[in-house]
Amino acid sequence: MINKLNELEKEALAKIAAAESINEINDIRIYYLGKKGEITNISKGMASLSSEEKPLFGQALNQAKVAIEEAINAAITNMEAQALAAKLAADSIDVTLPGKSFAYGSKHPITRVIDEIKEIFMSMGYEVVEGPQIETDYYNFEALNLPKEHPARDMQDSFYITPETLLRTHTSPVQARTMEQKKGAVPVKVICPGTVYRRDDDATHSPEFHQAEGLVIDENITMADLKGMLLTFARQMFGADREIRLRPSYFPFTEPSAEVDISCFVCGGKGCKLCKDTGWIEILGSGMVHPRVLEMSGYDPEKVRGFAFGIGIERIAMLKYGINDIRALFENDERFLKQF
């Protein structure tokens, strides 16, 4: 019987080795190991064996079953692996083909610059404050030390709605409104982005444009603090190796006043077309808040001081993105917009 068993085992292993599909293997399993399978059948003859032969045969039977079982499992695993490999090979695609199409959106460059400015100043503890775009003469001019008939009003040719209201010519009225609202409390630390308007229209001037006004008031503010703040801004906006330069200037609402230049980010200060060979690029106006402005808004200039600065958003956008004509910003051609 053991010989028969060995033969069956040999025969089964040969069939398994020759099998080509999982179905065939399953048939082999049933043929040999099923309830009516050959191995099952032969095991039924064990009862007729002597008590010495029984354990030997039992052992051999088990070995044969295990051997067949293992061979079947190995064959199945192998076939499944092959089938999977075949499927993977068949499913392979050109991964370089483009993906599904979705529409792309984009932010206007002016918004991008305003976002960046807000972020830079918020990280330095500034609140963002806004104000109306149609303003009273009082907030736009008078509260900023620009009484009626002041010659410096000519610097800002205005669009009037009535003799007492106009399209604001700068974001500085938000300064006056904020100070008035804070009722003499310090510190004040605000950045005020917004739309402003002046009667100018050419390649470098748009009748409508954007500014961000910054204002800080506290007990011991100095012009050196202004310089430090502006250097931080310039470096975050235009690169860590920027330097700044202050030049005396004039704004009715600040004294002393300064125009601020940054070292040219194209040539690094050596001189190029962008900086007109000066190494410097003018980016904003600033100064110490004029004592009359502080007084008018309820602050005592002997006790507190402040600085203010006004950043031209279009100017920054044009510099940052290399835009030559301000009108491109308001033309809104999609081929322009999609670059941002």
Added chain:
Amino acid sequence: MLISYKWLKDYVDINLSPAELAEKMTMAGIIIEHIEYPAEGIENVYVGEILSVEPHPQADKLKVLQVNMGDKTLQIATGAPNVAVGQKVPVAVPGAKLPSGKEIQAADFRGVESCGMLCSADELNIDHSEEGKAGIMILPTDVEVGKNIIEVLGLDDAILDMELTPNRSDCMSAWNTAKEVAAVLGVKARDIDIAFTENSENINDYVKITVEDPDLCKRYTAKLVKNVKIGPSPLWMQEYLRCCGMRPINNIVDIANFVMLELGQPLHTFDYQTLAGKQIIVRRAKQGEKIITLDDQERTCHSENLLICDGERPVCIAGVMGGQNTEVTEATTDILIEAAHFDPVSVRKTSREVGVRSESSARFEKGVDLQRLPAAANRCAQLLAEYCGGEIVGGFYDSNPQEILPMKVLLRPERINQILGTDFSVNDILSTMERLDFPYVEVAGGYEVTVPFYRQDVTVEEDLAEEVARLLGYDKIPVTLPEGKTTEGKLTPWQKFVDDVLNTSVALGLREIKTYDFISPKEWDKLRLPADSSYRNVVKIQNPLNEDQSIMRTTLVPGVLNIAALNHSRSNSNIDLFECGVAFIPTGAQLPKEPMTFTGLVMGKTVAGWQEKAVEKDYFYLKGLVERFFAHWGIAQWRVAATDKYAFMHPGQCAEVFIADDFVGIMGQIHPLVAKNYQLPQAFLFELDLETIFQHLPESFEYHPFSKHPAMVRDLALIVGNGISASQVEAVIWANGGEYLRQVSLFDVYAGSQLAEGTRSLAYTLSFQAIDKTLVEQQVNDSVNKILCALDKELGVKLRY
């Protein structure tokens, strides 16, 4: 403001090149925009004397000249009309170069050899007017033959173009500019020596002057000079005038202009003999009073214009323009010089009304130096005597001779350092006052600084701080950061919301645009708005740049349509755009309302790829976008209702959007006629009022646990009459679906031959689910039956299958 470098050197020793000086001035606050060199491009042009003029043998229009150049005689052929024997003229000899780039060589002029060219003022870059082009420049007879023209005309100069800030109008004077240069360089400026002899007569015996309106004329001074001879002014003076952008006319006019440019005080010169009654009266005009000005125009005045009159009539519009009747002419012999202070605002208004802005009015508008009037009148008299042979009449008229006290400002060195954040020594600070020629004395708490009259801009200590800083150098200010209480940098919830709308729009594939807030009133007609449309109730600009930018938008729709049209015209037709900005709504209050408005437009086709076809965008594409916004905002109870009341929208494809009962905007297709007006294809837009939406944003929300039990799903295909909207059907389903109805979603809309006319099929999937148990069939069937009964009863909607 233009200034001659050579002129400045008359008052200050400058050891710097014009470019170096410009750099120093700019860094001290007087910006030099540009430097021009008058001699640039001129080479080998010399003074020649015309010895003979002969006709050209071959050409009628040409003449042949013999010209004495000092060391030689040149034969020159010319077509110039104004040549004559004895004239001295600029001659470009062979090898010469002119500013135009032209090079001169000996040449054959139709058989006659010509060795050089006579130059016009235009060709020498001196005078580009018609007069300068009309003929050869004729030089005064006393110039030396053979001398280089650059030297003769004083062209070896540099013109500095100063961009003056409004506070530094004092530099509209060469002498004041020289004082500034002296302060910047740390040297002393020389004073102008105004010394002359006058006769024993008295001006007051010649003319009676009365100032009737001292509020508009704070001070009026006058000086009389007799027996002047009219002629050209000296060449050096002509060069200075030209450098400053003024054309030389004759010695009288040039001297008056020269003194104005030198001292900053505009002067007027009257032909004394033409003054009726030998009187000057300074008064407001009578309403409708007329005067013919120097430019031959008749001007009508009103009662706020200040006039200078003689005994009978107006002779000058004060500070703006003189009258023809008393103008200096070739026949003039006696000159009455006026140096006055006129009210800046009055001059400004009058000059605008008259439409004349002159060098003179520009100075009066800024406010002239009250104290300098006598000096200016006297300086003019001195030069008239020196260059016009005049005899200065004794005495001086002054309407307001009282002493004027200068401004005094307290200077506390410690406070200057506090303002600047510097550590300048007291000596350093005081040294700047000395450089500026601001006298000071020590007083309790600091120094009292006396500010000269011409520096009207210095009135408070902070002004002195700027003077100190700019002269010691802004680069000496250190770099620090503010100390003090820390503050929190943050956005308000509203600011966060608006930022989020922008970010979400971009994430959903919309491109942001920026359009002007002012628009054309013509837009309303293009939008087909009726005359009484509320959109037409606008804020108007009184002084727009043009009609097309004359009203403030009440909606962003026209701006968005125009940008869509521009892009369509450039074949960028498949776009989704949005703008976020304020509209301006008149309220009757002083300032209008400025609601933040969010407007989007979609047109053309969806993006195509190799897997999917592009399809035409439609109302539902637009609505899908809007739905995403509301989902993102967490606002569930929003709804739309069909409307046909917007003239610019398609009456069958437009909806109003509401949250609860609040109207928050519109969406739909643009009316085909409006699309045509804007030359647009079919396009869809939404306009939403962000402020109202913001009020409905959920302040907070809570997590709802979801059911772990399976949902039971029923599909219902309903036959719905065309007059009944999907939202009505859905409302009935929800109202009758019972507590377990979780979701109602439309999966098919069908209209066609299989259905009765006037009906369509809406197919919904209804999903039922309980939080705590598995529903049984019967519960769901009951709910569905209840829904179907209600649909039938309330809307006549029946089950299709």
